[in-house]
Amino acid sequence: MATGPLTHKWILAVPLILITAGAVVFHKLARPADAAALKAGNSYDVWLAEAEASPTRPDGGQWDMDGSAPDLAGVLVWKGQRVLETVTSPDQLIARWDPVALNLYKVIANGEADTASVRRVGHIRMESDGVVEAGVFDSDLGNVEFVGGFRIPLRSLHLGINQLHGSGMLKSLSVVVEKPGGHQADPEAWRLDAGAEGVSEMTEPPDSMKGAASRFARDITTTAKDALKPLGKDLQEAEQQADDAARKAAGWIQKHIGE
Amino acid sequence: MRRRRLLATCLTTVACLCFSAGMVLPMFKMQAAAGHWTPLVKLFAPGEFDERTFTLPGGILTLWSGGEVILACILGTISLILPVAKFTVLWWECLAPEHPPTRVVVFFRIVSRYSMVEVLLIALTVLLVKGMPGGSHISVGAGTYAFTASVILGLAAGEVTRRAL
Numbered sequence: 001m002a003t004g005p006l007t008h009k010w011i012l013a014v015p016l017i018l019i020t021a022g023a024v025v026f027h028k029l030a031r032p033a034d035a036a037a038l039k040a041g042n043s044y045d046v047w048l049a050e051a052e053a054s055p056t057r058p059d060g061g062q063w064d065m066d067g068s069a070p071d072l073a074g075v076l077v078w079k080g081q082r083v084l085e086t087v088t089s090p091d092q093l094i095a096r097w098d099p100v101a102l103n104l105y106k107v108i109a110n111g112e113a114d115t116a117s118v119r120r121v122g123h124i125r126m127e128s129d130g131v132v133e134a135g136v137f138d139s140d141l142g143n144v145e146f147v148g149g150f151r152i153p154l155r156s157l158h159l160g161i162n163q164l165h166g167s168g169m170l171k172s173l174s175v176v177v178e179k180p181g182g183h184q185a186d187p188e189a190w191r192l193d194a195g196a197e198g199v200s201e202m203t204e205p206p207d208s209m210k211g212a213a214s215r216f217a218r219d220i221t222t223t224a225k226d227a228l229k230p231l232g233k234d235l236q237e238a239e240q241q242a243d244d245a246a247r248k249a250a251g252w253i254q255k256h257i258g259e
Numbered sequence: 260m261r262r263r264r265l266l267a268t269c270l271t272t273v274a275c276l277c278f279s280a281g282m283v284l285p286m287f288k289m290q291a292a293a294g295h296w297t298p299l300v301k302l303f304a305p306g307e308f309d310e311r312t313f314t315l316p317g318g319i320l321t322l323w324s325g326g327e328v329i330l331a332c333i334l335g336t337i338s339l340i341l342p343v344a345k346f347t348v349l350w351w352e353c354l355a356p357e358h359p360p361t362r363v364v365v366f367f368r369i370v371s372r373y374s375m376v377e378v379l380l381i382a383l384t385v386l387l388v389k390g391m392p393g394g395s396h397i398s399v400g401a402g403t404y405a406f407t408a409s410v411i412l413g414l415a416a417g418e419v420t421r422r423a424l
Contacts, residue, residue, distance in 0.1 A: 011354050015346035016277050024280030030284055 026104075036158040036188060038126040043180055047084055047099045047121040048074040049161065050174040051136045053147050055093060058169060063138055072147065074173075076122045077133040077208045083122035088139045095136075099176075099228035123180070127137045130154035135202060135209045136170050149202040149209070156197040160187035166194045238253045267419040268353040274412035275346050275393060281369055281406030282339075285312035286381055292394040306378065315339075315377070338377050345413060352420045368417055374410040 002058045038044060053070055057063060063070035072095035076084035089095035099121050124132060135149030148170025152162075176187065194201040290310045293300045297308065315338055322331035345367045351359045381403050388397040 011350060012347050014354075015271070015343065015350050018272065018275040018344065019279045019282075019346070022276040023283050025279045026283040 017153050037105045043125045045121040045178045047176050049097050049176045052094045052171045071128050072176045073137050073139050075135045075209050080208045127153050135205050146205045151200045153198040158190045161189045263419050267416045270416035271349045272413050274409045277405045277409035281402045285400035286402040287400050288312045288398050290396040294393045305400035349416050378407050
């Protein structure tokens with residue numbers, strides 16, 4: 001066996017080059033670039049995961065009268081219909097919502113619940129010219145204010161977390177898209193800026209969202225009324241007791257002094 | 260002799276490509292389950308029941324970040340560094356008129372026999388998970404087959420070069 005110095009040292013790099021090139025090719029084959037794109041005709045679950053509001057209103061004022069952060073609630077509209085309304089996240093500049101939300105009242109009233117009914121997600125079907133509108137409201141007692149929103153072409157959305165960034169009162173909004181029933185363990189994150197890929201920022205809520213604003217206001221008012229009812233009852237009882245005491249005092253005075 | 264050297268070159272090339280596929284593609288996929296309670300538990304912890312895939316480099320990184328540094332180093336050396344070094348020596352034997360030192364060739368021929376250890380570990384893991392309660396399911400991924408093929412082809416290339424020389 002002849003031995004001697006290796007004259008073409010580059011030969012030693014050949015296996016490394018082969019392995020690296022093979023890894024790149026197989027990686028692209030295993031995960032094609034458009035794997036995360038929404039496919040026309042397929043239905044998807046969409047939900048709002050997170051929203052961040054600016055620290056102050058445009059006029060520099062506080063969101064709530066007591067100086068606390070806003071009470072944010074989200075709405076998703078598809079084909080002019082509200083397909084999702086989140087719960088209200090109280091006193092948060094960064095609101096987070098979970099797709100699992102159990103409505104105990106409905107469960108008790110209906111007597112049953114299935115896994116689909118406790119997932120608070122919107123269902124959409126991908127169309128090449130389809131659009132979803134996502135908006136966020138500040139739900140206060142007696143006043144519901146539109147914080148901001150985005151109009152997003154469906155073709156701009158990807159499977160995973162779509163992080164929308166704006167320049168208005170709504171700084172960012174995360175819209176999660178999943179295959180029906182297919183929760184992703186490590187969803188990929190995609191950034192969408194207002195003005196790019198057809199995404200536009202909304203400064204006023206569309207008509208289809210105004211109904212949601214009314215519902216938020218109604219819910220807040222109902223909640224306030226329910227909260228004040230016991231207080232009213234206590235006041236009534238206190239008033240009654242005061243009346244009884246006054247009558248007794250008047251009677252005593254009339255009896256002892258009036259004579 | 261020239262024909263054998265060409266055959267060894269082809270075997271080494273394919274082994275390198277299979278090795279790269281074994282590094283990138285998943286070695287096995289695991290689907291957790293909790294028996295009849297799966298839908299209810301999935302409702303409150305959906306992420307726990309997603310299908311999980313494992314690659315060899317990913318597994319080594321997980322061991323490293325999990326504090327199993329020694330195990331990660333051993334696995335990384337045997338599964339990543341030694342095969343690349345072995346392919347380099349095989350190429351050297353096939354293409355260069357000068358031959359690598361005999362000690363180096365003998366060392367890699369001995370070490371190559373133990374390259375199937377990872378495949379054995381994967382097989383044992385599959386058996387272990389199949390025996391777990393709740394119906395958890397595990398399946399061997401394309402990466403395992405690719406890695407096995409690279410080991411077998413590497414052994415074959417080594418044998419062909421030994422006979423050629």
